[in-house]
Amino acid sequence: MKTTNTAVIRAARALIAVLFLIAGIRKLLAWNATTAYFSALGIPFPKLALPVTILIELGGAIALIAGWRIRAVAWGMAVFTLGSALIAHRFWLADPVTFGNQLNHFLKNLAIAGGFLLLAQSAPPVEQRDAS
Template sequence: MSQAVFSVARILVVVLFCVSGAQKLMNPGMVAGAISAKGLPYPQVLAYLTIAAELGLGLLIALGFYARAAAVLLAVFTLATIVVFHNFWSMTGDAVRTNQIQAMKNLSIIGGLLMIAAAGPGRFALNRR
């Protein structure tokens, strides 16, 4: 029973990434625009890397295929989004509260990803590393 619950939890942690990555795949230009607006170089390349991170790593974790490594990489990616996109500490007005909430949400997700990295994918996975 607990292995089944663990597998469901592993999938639920990454649903957000899979859905977001699939949506970004439908409009990579929008993603590149958001990246460009932050002053980052190579926005088109970073847009596709973002899609690969969210969708690709999310699916690996959901399937339990190299889930530990994928969870660490997705945690690093998620931390980077806090620093670059949800940097509420350098914002003013309503943006502060909105981005603080997003940053805290991302920290919680990082916690879930690190648990997957530590515990592995569980019994119901394509590989159990």
């Protein structure tokens, strides 16, 4: 018999969501600086990429907290987080001074993506659950 502690799962979703909620808010409040940072990273169309990124971060965080379409949101956030690791934390191109920091951020993103994959796998299908 499989038992699930829904309070722990809700707390886990909220804890992972807070990272993206804060990141989205910070990007929103530092719009011009973030656009410049996206440009420096070589992200194409940074003025378009920024609102899309903010929407994904804020929307994904709110959806996780609310328990809305957890599987789909977790899959999407896993892909987003892996993409962010590959685009923003290219430790293999970093100079010796920033190498360790970029490697840690890259690995952190991999771990978060792993958490999202676990969440996507363990969440019940939409038709079998309420907003838990």
